[in-house]
Structure formats: structure tokens, C-alpha cells
Amino acid sequence: MAYTTETKTMPATSSSKATKINEHIVEIVSDSGEGAQKCGQSFAAISAKMGNGVWTVEIIPAEIQPPARSREGASGIRIRLGSEKVTNMGNEADLVIALNEQVPYGRIHQNAYREGTTMLLENKWATDASEAVQEKYHAAVADFKAKGYKVIEIPMEQECLKIVKNARKGKNMWVLGMLSYIYNRSIDKGETQIKTIFRKKAEAVISANLELFHSGYTWAEANLDFQYEIAPMDTREELVVMSGNEAIALGILASGMEVCSMYPITPATSVSHLLAEVIKNSGGLIHQAEDEIAAVGFAIGASYAGKTAVTITSGPGMALKTEFLGLASMAEIPLVVVDVQRGGPSTGLPTKVEQGDLLSTLYGQPGDVPKIVMAAATIEECFHFVILARKLAESFRTPVYILTDANLATGQQPFPRPQIKKDWFAPPIDQSPWKADVKPYDWDNQTGLSKRPIPGQPGGQHTITGLAHTSKAHVSYNPNENQEAANLRSRKFAAFQKTLNPPHINGDNKGDLLIVGWGSTLGAIEEAVEMARSQGLNVSSLHLRFVSPLEPGLKGIFSNFNEIMTVEINYSDRPDSPQFTKENRRYAQLATVLRAHTLVDVDCYSNVEGQPLTPNRVLGVIKNKLGIE
Amino acid sequence: MYGLKEDLTAELPSKYFSLEGYEKGVARWCPGCGDHAVLTNMQKLLREKQLDPAKTVFVSGIGCSSRFPHYMNTYGFHGLHGRAFPIAEGIKFRRPDLHVFVVTGDGDCISIGAGAWIHAIRYNMNMTVLLLNNEIYGLTKKQVSPTSRIGTISNTxxxxxxxxxxxxxQTTMGVANVSFVAQTADWNPAHMYETIKAAYEHQGFSFVHVIxxxxxxxxxxxxxLTSxxxxxxxxxxxxxxxxSEEIARTFKQKLTHDPANLSAARDLAMxxxxxxxxxxxxxxxxxxxxDYGASNLGFTVEQKEAALNHELDKFAI
Incomplete structure (x- = not known):
């Protein structure tokens, strides 16, 4: 019978026939609209609830409804689960569930599978009404086998049709049942998960999906001769599991901000979906503006009136907001800006990951616009950085930017449940009388800081303006005044930098090579460095959270390594290709900033393939840089 | 009896704001510019309504007329070209206690700010809007405006x-949810005063076109026009x-028009x-x-903490 892997299951330990493994990478790929992501997110949630470390990455085509059975239309999800904390999507998949034989090619092109990968393939195409489809199916199966995949053809459609009329709706829960058997998941937890995700649906829908789930489980138990067991993590901490965008939404709640003003843009929008449901229970509101410019203008208006606001966008939205962001810095209005980066330039790769907005965030406005820019490296940081950003925005009277990316946005990871502190929440706005002798920009000469009058405070009346202005907020006509105000606006951030600690070094604090990263690449870089170190390589890494102002001490840290190299997901010229030389080469974005700030010859590796970095890719970069292999 | 309490002491306002209380600086508009008349009328209106300067915000964009907030002793926000409306909306959103005024010009509102203008009409937030339309770009020195008549000779x-x-x-009355549209002119200050007063009294987005x-x-x-x-x-x-009858008498032509009749209003505008x-x-x-913006104000820290805990529970493992 076909339902078996070629390598027989390892002899089971006495109590269980399941093979014990430390971790596995699972992918579910399908046409758009078949519910692969819902299936995968559920599987991840069940796994997290059973104590496994989890990381998910969604595989999203650019179109809402790409052609069926097309390679470019591959939609789905990857779940990496293990008995330790999982920090990135890992290398090639161990097990793939494919709902047709064409969609895996979209992933094969991205080197997502390896020899030995198990592929559980929907077999209904073998008997499709169209001979062309049948031929394609058989050709693909032969090809997959030739590539060394262990192909198991499974009658998913046939089994689902025993329960529902339209297997397209529901097959995902059958697959969830099958996966739950394969990874020995708790049936109770699966049932609870299904009841939760369909909580807004009719009872009949819930019971049909439960039936499909059970059918998938039972079928797998009867027909598959392998099963895996991944032990839970050794932790007693109370955990929560969510995506980066969900973490931002809850971070907004935790910050006490009452206004989120946004315009829909992929991959940032889903923050507002959760937020719209929950912020009203927390005394806040969402405003969906008519465009990106109005969204930030509205947020600035609310902030100016004392209700510090957040606006959430992605690269193209950042470009549109530029002029307003300059105004907020010039007029010193607190504001939190979240940029969930995607592939650029222009419309670019809307659903794919890139760290391409660093330079435009730092330098996007005309004139000198110093600011605070933070980059979240984990899903937990997506939550906590929003709280910090609101406080910094108000203390330093400035916009604060949080950069995340499409990888963090849709990825799911467990992290310790936040222990809420009352001072996270914004205090009520100050409406006490303003002291007559305090100017609206009463800049402290040592720190550049000033307190701002909020509308409603008697005696604080002034007119703020984006024009050069004096400490009284009057339009400035004197050249010295503009110079001095610019000095003070910059001084705030030098004062802030004094409060930062030098970055943590992962590995020894001296060696042959230091890898520097920022944002969502943390897990892949640290896993690669660990592999390299276990192979005897003298490599360390450092991951920046504050990119403006930069964390202190970088030049000193760099001086202890022979080579410094950034690893980023954005564009850089490759010096070994036509026209590019070491002199004319354009560097990756963080490398450009570090070179300018430290005068150290920082090298870089980066690409714009739109994919999260794998540990193997980074390991290859490290070895290449050190001249090994 | 109004103003008298039971013990027959008078209920006096705690503070009286004089005209000077609303004035700030010397307006830097050209002599003869219509903006001066609007400024004077606005200060009079605020005095008559005794608006607390600390609770009043003037918002503008960029252009000659957008310097307006600098000459009011209230809170003011001199914003970006074409973007007064989103700022004003954000200010009003969670601060129902603030009186919000927007002063904009024909370039600011009708050209670069057209998108925000259309949506501001639809939002219908309670604010008084004065469009000071002189049919030309003044601050940048005589370029054609979208309200300039055919044949306007300008530097561009x-x-x-x-x-x-x-x-x-006409355009304002073509937008869904329009709630107040009036027209006046700078050379008839008495009519302008009554118009901006009616606009202020309207609860919603009051749009006044000042020729x-x-x-x-x-x-x-x-x-x-005046001849x-x-x-x-x-x-x-x-x-x-x-x-007043004296002012009404200066008009040679009069027409009875019911402001509830939108299609008649549109015909007049055409x-x-x-x-x-x-x-x-x-x-x-x-x-x-x-009204939506003011819908759930005043949550305590304890309520916010409970709401966050409730949401975290849903993500708990």
C-alpha cells in the first residue's frame, strides 16, 4: 500500500510507537482559499499549548485569488516546532502536505525541501476528469520521487466527501486531524481549537469541522505507519502565543494609547483587525482614514490634543506620510509610527519580507529630522516596544518609529505572558493651568527637552507651526534662531543615547568575525552563529534594537574583531558582479549607517528574494567570509 | 430668574474674555486684504460666544489665509499645505470639549487638499470651516488657482x-453627509458676521465660502461684483x-430659499x-x-488593565 514512508518507522520505545524527535519543520501548501493557513495556525497553537517551541511563517501569494493549481499561486504556511525555543523558520521542511501537485513547485524554487522530505499529496488529481491534469499529476509525482522526496498519495478529497458536500471547505480541518495524529497531539486541544476558530459560525459548521478533524485523525491512525513525538519545552513560565501583528495590537492596548489612525496596507493591516475588535473595550478607537497622509495627520492632531496616537503602515505608506512626519519632528509632537516592512521599492513585494525601509525611515524627510527608531527582533519585542515607544514619544516630544517586517507580522511564537504594570498605561492628559513664565518650547539647553502645553491648559495658548520657530512658537525670522532650534532638536537624541546600554554580544567579545543584524533575522543569525561556533569558527553576533540613535560603544566592540559584516534582507551590490567594485559598491542599509557612524570598513551580505533568511544561508555567508569551503 | 440663585446673588461668569483676550500680534497680510475683515469678525464672534481661548483651537494649512491662527490668542496649529482637515479631525476626535475652527484658502482646500476636503465634509465633525477664496495663489505670488475664472492671467x-x-x-453640496453650506463676502462684514455665527452654532461640519x-x-x-x-x-x-434690516436693504435682489431643500440649493450654486x-x-x-470619537472616553487604568488581561487570556497557552 502507498501509505508508508520508504524508511520504516524506527522501532518504537516500549510505551509508544512514535519516533522521538527534537524538532520538525512542517509545511502545508495549497491554492489560495483552501484554508492552509488556518490549518497551520491551529496546528501551531495546539503545539504551543502542548508546550512545544513554535515559529510559523505564512506563504502568501500576491493576489487574492491566483489561478488554481499554479506554481506562483502557492499559498500556505510553514510551522517549525521543537522541544526547545524556536526562533526562526529553519532550513528545509521535513514534512509537506500538498493539496495539489503544482503548488509544491513554488516552494521547490525557494529550496524549501530536501532529499528525504516526506510529501503527503492529495491524490484526487490522479483520477481527474481532465487527462491533462492526470498527466501533470503523474509527471509531478515521478519528479518528486526523482528528487528524493518520500511521496505518500492520500485520498483526502474522497475521505472529506464522506462528511461534507464541498471538500474545498473543510479539507483543512481533515488535514489538521491527520497532522494531529502524526505529531501525537491532544484530541481535546484540537477540538477546543476548532470551537474557538469557528466560534462566530453556526453549530452545524462547528460539528462538521469536528467530524472532519476526527476523520483525518482516524484515517491517519489506520493508514500511516509512522508517528512522531516532540517533547514539550522545559519551562514553568506562563506563556502566550501570537503573531507579531497581534503583539503590536495588544502592545497598543498595553501602552494606553486611545487612538490608532491607519489606512489599509499589506502586511500591516491585520494589526488593525485585532485592534478594532479589542480597543473599544479598553477605552480607545480605531480611525480608518481616507488615505495614508490623512491617517498620520489625524494621529498628529490627536497627539497634539493630548491623546498620543499610533499610525500603522508599510513602506509605500511611509513614503506618503513623509511630509507629516517631518512636521511632527519640527513641531515636537509625540507620535508612534509602526512600519511593518515589505519588499520595495514602489509596490514591490507586498506580502514578502524585506528590511528595506531603514534608510528612508532615518533620512526620508527634507532637512534635519533626528528621531528614535527601534527595530523589533522578536514577537515579544513587538509587544513591549509599543509601550516603550509611547513613553519615549512623550518624554522626548518626538515621533518614535518601530520597524517590524512581514516575517514578524504573520509569524507566531510563544513568549512569557507579559506581567502588566499600571504605569504602562498613558496617564490622563494634563489640563492644569500653564505657568505664565514657561514658554511653549522651553528648551533645556543641556538636554534639548521641553514640556508642552496641551490644548485646554489655561494660559498655554500658542500656535505651533512647521515653520522655523522661536521658543515662544513664533515664526522665526532670525538665522541664529533656526540654527539654535535645530541644535536643540538634535541634542534631545544625544541625551537619550546616554541612557542606552551597549549591545549584548552573542558569543565571545573578540574574534575573527562579528555578524551585525537588526529586526526579524535574529533567530536565523544566532542559530547560524551557534552552528559555526560548534564547528570551531571564531564568530560572534550582535543585534541592534535601537538604530537611531545607535546603541553606544559600537566602534569599540568592532575593534575587537578582524571582520565586521552585516546580514540583512535588503539590497546591496555584490562586488564580484559586473560594474560593481569595492569603491563604487552600494552597501546594505544598516552597513551604510554603521560605516558612516564608525568609519569601520563594515562588509555586508543581503538579498531581496523576499524570503526570511535560513540559518544555513547565514552559515554559508559566514563560511564564505572566513574563506572556508 | 436667569442669573440669580435662590439666595438672590448673581451667577456671574467666573471670567469675562474681552476682545483683546483673543488678539495676538499684528497681522502680516497686505493692506486691503480680505483676511483682515475675517479676523476681526472672528474675534468678535469668540467674544460674543465667550469661548474660552484655552479650549479653542484654530487649525490651518499653508497659504496667506493659513497664517490666521498666529493672530488668535487661542491654541493654534499651522499645519501642512492641504492638510488642515485631518489635523482638525484628529484634534476633535477625542476632545469633544475643544472648539475647533479651520481656516483654509482656495489652493489649500480646493487644490492640494481636495481629497481631505471631500472626506472632511463626509465625516461631518463639529467644526467651523472658513474657506477664504480669492481665486489666486498669493503667498507664492500669483499662480492660477482651481477656483480662478477662465482667462485668468497669472505667472503660470x-x-x-x-x-x-x-x-x-456646488462641490461641497455634492458630497454625501453634507450638513451646512453658506456663502458670504469680505466686503460685507455684517453679513459675514451673521454667517460665521450661524456656522459656529451649527452642530456639525459648517462650511462657509468667503468670497x-x-x-x-x-x-x-x-x-x-461690487459694482x-x-x-x-x-x-x-x-x-x-x-x-439687520439696514444691511438687508443694501441688497437689490432677494430670494426666498429654504435651506432644507438640497436640490434647490444645488440649482442656486450652479x-x-x-x-x-x-x-x-x-x-x-x-x-x-x-459622536463616534467621543463614544468611550474616560476609562480608568484598572479598566484598561482588565481589558488587556482579558485579551491576553485568549492567547494564553
Whole structure:
């Protein structure tokens, strides 16, 4: 019978026939609209609830409804689960569930599978009404086998049709049942998960999906001769599991901000979906503006009136907001800006990951616009950085930017449940009388800081303006005044930098090579460095959270390594290709900033393939840089 | 008895704001500019209504007229070109206690800010909006505006402009959820005063189109209107804007128009042979977005903490 892997299951330990493994990478790929992501997110949630470390990455085509059975239309999800904390999507998949034989090619092109990968393939195409489809199916199966995949053809459609009329709706829960058997998941937890995700649906829908789930489980138990067991993590901490965008939404709640003003843009929008449901229970509101410019203008208006606001966008939205962001810095209005980066330039790769907005965030406005820019490296940081950003925005009277990316946005990871502190929440706005002798920009000469009058405070009346202005907020006509105000606006951030600690070094604090990263690449870089170190390589890494102002001490840290190299997901010229030389080469974005700030010859590796970095890719970069292999 | 408490002591306002209380600095507009008349009228209105300067915010964009907030002793936000509306909306959203005024010009509102203008009408938030329309760009020195008449000679149209102007009153009344549209002119300060007063009293987005002189770059424009008395028509109605009999007598033409009648109002706006002065349209029942904005204010830290805990529970493992 076909339902078996070629390598027989390892002899089971006495109590269980399941093979014990430390971790596995699972992918579910399908046409758009078949519910692969819902299936995968559920599987991840069940796994997290059973104590496994989890990381998910969604595989999203650019179109809402790409052609069926097309390679470019591959939609789905990857779940990496293990008995330790999982920090990135890992290398090639161990097990793939494919709902047709064409969609895996979209992933094969991205080197997502390896020899030995198990592929559980929907077999209904073998008997499709169209001979062309049948031929394609058989050709693909032969090809997959030739590539060394262990192909198991499974009658998913046939089994689902025993329960529902339209297997397209529901097959995902059958697959969830099958996966739950394969990874020995708790049936109770699966049932609870299904009841939760369909909580807004009719009872009949819930019971049909439960039936499909059970059918998938039972079928797998009867027909598959392998099963895996991944032990839970050794932790007693109370955990929560969510995506980066969900973490931002809850971070907004935790910050006490009452206004989120946004315009829909992929991959940032889903923050507002959760937020719209929950912020009203927390005394806040969402405003969906008519465009990106109005969204930030509205947020600035609310902030100016004392209700510090957040606006959430992605690269193209950042470009549109530029002029307003300059105004907020010039007029010193607190504001939190979240940029969930995607592939650029222009419309670019809307659903794919890139760290391409660093330079435009730092330098996007005309004139000198110093600011605070933070980059979240984990899903937990997506939550906590929003709280910090609101406080910094108000203390330093400035916009604060949080950069995340499409990888963090849709990825799911467990992290310790936040222990809420009352001072996270914004205090009520100050409406006490303003002291007559305090100017609206009463800049402290040592720190550049000033307190701002909020509308409603008697005696604080002034007119703020984006024009050069004096400490009284009057339009400035004197050249010295503009110079001095610019000095003070910059001084705030030098004062802030004094409060930062030098970055943590992962590995020894001296060696042959230091890898520097920022944002969502943390897990892949640290896993690669660990592999390299276990192979005897003298490599360390450092991951920046504050990119403006930069964390202190970088030049000193760099001086202890022979080579410094950034690893980023954005564009850089490759010096070994036509026209590019070491002199004319354009560097990756963080490398450009570090070179300018430290005068150290920082090298870089980066690409714009739109994919999260794998540990193997980074390991290859490290070895290449050190001249090994 | 009004103003007297039971013990017969008078209930006096705790503070009286004089005209000087609303004034700030010396307006830097050209002599003869219509903006001066609007500023004086606005300060008078605030005194009559005794608006607390600390609770009043003037928002503007960029242009000659957008310097307006600098000359008011209230809170002010001199924003970006074309972007006064989103700022004003954000200010009003969670601060129902603030009185919000927007002063904008024809370039600021009708050209670069057209998108925000259309949506501001639809949001219908409670704010008073003055469009000071002199049909030319003044601050940047005489370029054609979208409200300039065909044939306008300017520095960017030396052979005369070729496109018909956008009619702000007509366009405003074409937008869903419009709630208050009136027209006045800078050379009739008494009519202007009654118009901006009615606009302030309207609870919603009150749009006042002020036809205005630019003596430097559009000198002849108003001469033509002021000399042709037949062209100016005073709109009369019990629900409209009423001026004193003396002022009403200066109008040669009068027309009874019910401001509840939107299609009649649109017909009047389309008539480019006349200038109708007064209230075109008012709907006191249009939904207001600031009602939504004020809907769940005043949560305590404890309530917010409970809400966050409740949400975290849903993600707990």
C-alpha cells in the first residue's frame, strides 16, 4: 500500500510507537482559499499549548485569488516546532502536505525541501476528469520521487466527501486531524481549537469541522505507519502565543494609547483587525482614514490634543506620510509610527519580507529630522516596544518609529505572558493651568527637552507651526534662531543615547568575525552563529534594537574583531558582479549607517528574494567570509 | 430668574474674555486684504460666544489665509499645505470639549487638499470651516488657482487659464453627509458676521465660502461684483441667515430659499450669473463622526488593565 514512508518507522520505545524527535519543520501548501493557513495556525497553537517551541511563517501569494493549481499561486504556511525555543523558520521542511501537485513547485524554487522530505499529496488529481491534469499529476509525482522526496498519495478529497458536500471547505480541518495524529497531539486541544476558530459560525459548521478533524485523525491512525513525538519545552513560565501583528495590537492596548489612525496596507493591516475588535473595550478607537497622509495627520492632531496616537503602515505608506512626519519632528509632537516592512521599492513585494525601509525611515524627510527608531527582533519585542515607544514619544516630544517586517507580522511564537504594570498605561492628559513664565518650547539647553502645553491648559495658548520657530512658537525670522532650534532638536537624541546600554554580544567579545543584524533575522543569525561556533569558527553576533540613535560603544566592540559584516534582507551590490567594485559598491542599509557612524570598513551580505533568511544561508555567508569551503 | 440663585446673588461668569483676550500680534497680510475683515469678525464672534481661548483651537494649512491662527490668542496649529482637515479631525476626535475652527484658502482646500476636503465634509465633525477664496495663489505670488475664472492671467498661465473653475459651494453640496453650506463676502462684514455665527452654532461640519479680494494679485475681481449690485442676491428664510434690516436693504435682489431643500440649493450654486449670499443648505440630523470619537472616553487604568488581561487570556497557552 502507498501509505508508508520508504524508511520504516524506527522501532518504537516500549510505551509508544512514535519516533522521538527534537524538532520538525512542517509545511502545508495549497491554492489560495483552501484554508492552509488556518490549518497551520491551529496546528501551531495546539503545539504551543502542548508546550512545544513554535515559529510559523505564512506563504502568501500576491493576489487574492491566483489561478488554481499554479506554481506562483502557492499559498500556505510553514510551522517549525521543537522541544526547545524556536526562533526562526529553519532550513528545509521535513514534512509537506500538498493539496495539489503544482503548488509544491513554488516552494521547490525557494529550496524549501530536501532529499528525504516526506510529501503527503492529495491524490484526487490522479483520477481527474481532465487527462491533462492526470498527466501533470503523474509527471509531478515521478519528479518528486526523482528528487528524493518520500511521496505518500492520500485520498483526502474522497475521505472529506464522506462528511461534507464541498471538500474545498473543510479539507483543512481533515488535514489538521491527520497532522494531529502524526505529531501525537491532544484530541481535546484540537477540538477546543476548532470551537474557538469557528466560534462566530453556526453549530452545524462547528460539528462538521469536528467530524472532519476526527476523520483525518482516524484515517491517519489506520493508514500511516509512522508517528512522531516532540517533547514539550522545559519551562514553568506562563506563556502566550501570537503573531507579531497581534503583539503590536495588544502592545497598543498595553501602552494606553486611545487612538490608532491607519489606512489599509499589506502586511500591516491585520494589526488593525485585532485592534478594532479589542480597543473599544479598553477605552480607545480605531480611525480608518481616507488615505495614508490623512491617517498620520489625524494621529498628529490627536497627539497634539493630548491623546498620543499610533499610525500603522508599510513602506509605500511611509513614503506618503513623509511630509507629516517631518512636521511632527519640527513641531515636537509625540507620535508612534509602526512600519511593518515589505519588499520595495514602489509596490514591490507586498506580502514578502524585506528590511528595506531603514534608510528612508532615518533620512526620508527634507532637512534635519533626528528621531528614535527601534527595530523589533522578536514577537515579544513587538509587544513591549509599543509601550516603550509611547513613553519615549512623550518624554522626548518626538515621533518614535518601530520597524517590524512581514516575517514578524504573520509569524507566531510563544513568549512569557507579559506581567502588566499600571504605569504602562498613558496617564490622563494634563489640563492644569500653564505657568505664565514657561514658554511653549522651553528648551533645556543641556538636554534639548521641553514640556508642552496641551490644548485646554489655561494660559498655554500658542500656535505651533512647521515653520522655523522661536521658543515662544513664533515664526522665526532670525538665522541664529533656526540654527539654535535645530541644535536643540538634535541634542534631545544625544541625551537619550546616554541612557542606552551597549549591545549584548552573542558569543565571545573578540574574534575573527562579528555578524551585525537588526529586526526579524535574529533567530536565523544566532542559530547560524551557534552552528559555526560548534564547528570551531571564531564568530560572534550582535543585534541592534535601537538604530537611531545607535546603541553606544559600537566602534569599540568592532575593534575587537578582524571582520565586521552585516546580514540583512535588503539590497546591496555584490562586488564580484559586473560594474560593481569595492569603491563604487552600494552597501546594505544598516552597513551604510554603521560605516558612516564608525568609519569601520563594515562588509555586508543581503538579498531581496523576499524570503526570511535560513540559518544555513547565514552559515554559508559566514563560511564564505572566513574563506572556508 | 436667569442669573440669580435662590439666595438672590448673581451667577456671574467666573471670567469675562474681552476682545483683546483673543488678539495676538499684528497681522502680516497686505493692506486691503480680505483676511483682515475675517479676523476681526472672528474675534468678535469668540467674544460674543465667550469661548474660552484655552479650549479653542484654530487649525490651518499653508497659504496667506493659513497664517490666521498666529493672530488668535487661542491654541493654534499651522499645519501642512492641504492638510488642515485631518489635523482638525484628529484634534476633535477625542476632545469633544475643544472648539475647533479651520481656516483654509482656495489652493489649500480646493487644490492640494481636495481629497481631505471631500472626506472632511463626509465625516461631518463639529467644526467651523472658513474657506477664504480669492481665486489666486498669493503667498507664492500669483499662480492660477482651481477656483480662478477662465482667462485668468497669472505667472503660470501668461496666456490666460483655459479650464473652468471648481465651484466650492456646488462641490461641497455634492458630497454625501453634507450638513451646512453658506456663502458670504469680505466686503460685507455684517453679513459675514451673521454667517460665521450661524456656522459656529451649527452642530456639525459648517462650511462657509468667503468670497474675497486679493488687492495685490486679483484687484479687479471684486470691483466687478461690487459694482454690479444686481448680481448679489440675499437669501431669505426663517431658517436661514438673517441680517439687520439696514444691511438687508443694501441688497437689490432677494430670494426666498429654504435651506432644507438640497436640490434647490444645488440649482442656486450652479447659477454662475449671480452670487447668492446666505445659507444654501443645512441638515441638523446628519451623522457626526465626532459622536463616534467621543463614544468611550474616560476609562480608568484598572479598566484598561482588565481589558488587556482579558485579551491576553485568549492567547494564553
Amino acid at each position: 498661465t501668461p496666456d490666460g487659464s483655459i479650464l473652468p473653475p471648481i465651484n466650492p459651494v 474675497q479680494r486679493c488687492p495685490v494679485f486679483q484687484g479687479g475681481l471684486v470691483d466687478e 454690479n449690485k444686481e448680481a448679489m442676491v440675499y437669501l431669505e428664510h426663517e431658517n436661514g441667515i438673517t441680517v 447659477d454662475d450669473t449671480k452670487v447668492y449670499m446666505g445659507l444654501f443648505y443645512q441638515n441638523k440630523d446628519a451623522p457626526r463622526y465626532d
